[in-house]
Amino acid sequence: xxxxxxxxxxxxxxxxxxxxxxxxxxxxWYQRVLGLQRMPMTxxxxxxxxxDPEKAVLLLDPGNGVMIELHAPAADDLGGPRxxxxxxxxxxxxxxxxxxxxxxxxxxxxxHDGVVEHHDPTGYATLEFxxxxxxxxxxxxxxxxx
Numbered sequence: 001x002x003x004x005x006x007x008x009x010x011x012x013x014x015x016x017x018x019x020x021x022x023x024x025x026x027x028x029w030y031q032r033v034l035g036l037q038r039m040p041m042t043x044x045x046x047x048x049x050x051x052d053p054e055k056a057v058l059l060l061d062p063g064n065g066v067m068i069e070l071h072a073p074a075a076d077d078l079g080g081p082r083x084x085x086x087x088x089x090x091x092x093x094x095x096x097x098x099x100x101x102x103x104x105x106x107x108x109x110x111x112h113d114g115v116v117e118h119h120d121p122t123g124y125a126t127l128e129f130x131x132x133x134x135x136x137x138x139x140x141x142x143x144x145x146x
Contacts, residue, residue: 015058015067018085020133026070027057029132033108036061036068066090087128087136095141098127105129 020026030036036059056071068088092098098115105112105127112129127139 015069016085016088017069017071018088018131018133018135019073020070020131020135021072022132023057023070023072026132027059030059030068030070033105033110034061039067085135087138089126089138089140092139092141095125095143098125098139098141101127101139 018026027038031038039058039060041058056069059068059070060066092101102112102115110129112127115125115127117123117125122142124140124142126141129137131137
């Protein structure tokens with residue numbers, strides 16, 4: 001059955017927001033490990049019950065526009081928002097990029113699981129690691145997708 005309404009276009013991934021235990025330490029880690037740049041701003045929704053707006057940091061990857069927002073938990077709900085983010089995956093263009101990322105993480109002494117080749121349900125490769133708050137991060141390569 002058609003309603004005559006078409007799905008609007010999504011222009012791409014914009015940002016992810018994560019609750020972290022130490023905003024400054026996490027921001028420094030993301031800047032050091034992923035090369036993100038700190039933005040000199042906060043947005044109004046930081047005051048909408050998700051924590052102290054002074055404790056929010058917005059980080060940007062200028063190469064692709066991906067943004068990660070880090071904020072402290074609300075004072076009245078210290079554990080509530082945690083666990084809402086299962087993991088964050090970043091795509092890479094070539095399989096060899098995963099090996100280069102693994103080497104980069106090694107240089108920075110960031111523990112990781114090494115590059116893993118997957119064959120089910122299709123062929124792809126991943127490199128998994130965690131940020132200082134234990135949030136799972138992943139670089140992923142799907143052949144034929146860039």
